[in-house]
Amino acid sequence: HGVALNNLLTANRMTTSTIIYPGQKLTIPVKGAAPAPAPAPAPGGLVPSTFLGYQYPDRVVADANANKALLNSLPAPSPAEMKQIVADTARSMGVDPSLALAFAFQESSFNQRSVSPANAIGTMQVIPSSGQWASELVGRKLNLMDPYDNATAGIAIIRSLVRTSPSLDIAIASYYQGQYSVQTRGMFEDTKHYVAAIKAHQKNFR
Numbered sequence: 001h002g003v004a005l006n007n008l009l010t011a012n013r014m015t016t017s018t019i020i021y022p023g024q025k026l027t028i029p030v031k032g033a034a035p036a037p038a039p040a041p042a043p044g045g046l047v048p049s050t051f052l053g054y055q056y057p058d059r060v061v062a063d064a065n066a067n068k069a070l071l072n073s074l075p076a077p078s079p080a081e082m083k084q085i086v087a088d089t090a091r092s093m094g095v096d097p098s099l100a101l102a103f104a105f106q107e108s109s110f111n112q113r114s115v116s117p118a119n120a121i122g123t124m125q126v127i128p129s130s131g132q133w134a135s136e137l138v139g140r141k142l143n144l145m146d147p148y149d150n151a152t153a154g155i156a157i158i159r160s161l162v163r164t165s166p167s168l169d170i171a172i173a174s175y176y177q178g179q180y181s182v183q184t185r186g187m188f189e190d191t192k193h194y195v196a197a198i199k200a201h202q203k204n205f206r
Contacts, residue, residue, distance in 0.1 A: 046064075046072070047065050047117055049061045051117045052190070054117075060118065063119050064115050064117055065115075067119060068115040071112065071115065071121075071122070077112060080110075082147060082151075085147055085148060085151050086100050086123065089148065089151040089152055090151075093159055094159065095155050098202045098205040099158065100158060102198045102199070103154060103175065104123050106197055107120075108122070108124070112147045121145070121150065122150035123154070124150050124153060125154070126144055130153070130157060131153050133157070134154075137156040138156050157175065158171070161175055161179060164179070170182055172199070173187050173192075176194045177194075
C-alpha cells in the first residue's frame with residue numbers, strides 16, 4: 001500500500017512486541033496533503049475521522065464510533081475517580097504511579113469515554129490489538145470498555161516498554177510512536193514533544 005512501516009505502527013498504536021493475529025485487520029493511514037485545522041466529523045458524529053493529518057478508513061472510524069456510543073451508554077468514573085483507579089492499578093503492578101498518571105492525563109485527561117479515530121479506547125487509549133497483547137502480558141482477557149481493565153491494559157504496556165527500553169525516554173516515546181519505529185528511526189518531532197509532555201505531567205503528579 002506504499003505506507004512506511006513507522007506510519008503503520010503509529011496508526012495502529014503498535015510496538016515490536018505487539019502480537020498480530022491471523023485475520024486481524026490493520027489500519028492503513030492515508031497521509032493528507034496537510035493537517036486539517038480541526039478534525040472532520042466522522043459518520044456517526046461522535047469521533048472525528050482525522051488525526052494529525054491522517055484520514056482513517058471508514059471501517060475503523062465506524063468501529064470507533066460504535067465503541068464511543070457504547071462507552072457513552074455505560075456508567076463511567078469521574079476524572080477524579082479514574083485518576084485514583086490509575087494510581088492504584090499502577091501501584092499494584094509495580095509501576096510508578098506518577099508515570100501512569102502522566103500517560104492517562106496526556107492521552108485522555110482521565111476520560112474513560114474517550115475514543116480516537118484509530119479506535120484507541122478509554123483512559124489509556126489502547127487499540128484492540130494492543131489490548132490483546134496486554135491481555136497476554138497479564139494472563140487474562142481484558143475488556144477495554146471497563147475502566148479497571150483499561151487502566152490495567154495501558155499500565156501493562158507501559159511496564160513492558162519500561163522493562164525492554166534502554167531509557168525512560170525511549171519507553172515513553174514507544175507508547176506513542178511504537179517501539180520498533182523509535183529504535184530504528186529515532187524520535188520524530190511530535191514524539192519529542194510527547195515525551196516532554198509526559199515528563200512534565202509526571203513531575204506534577206509526584
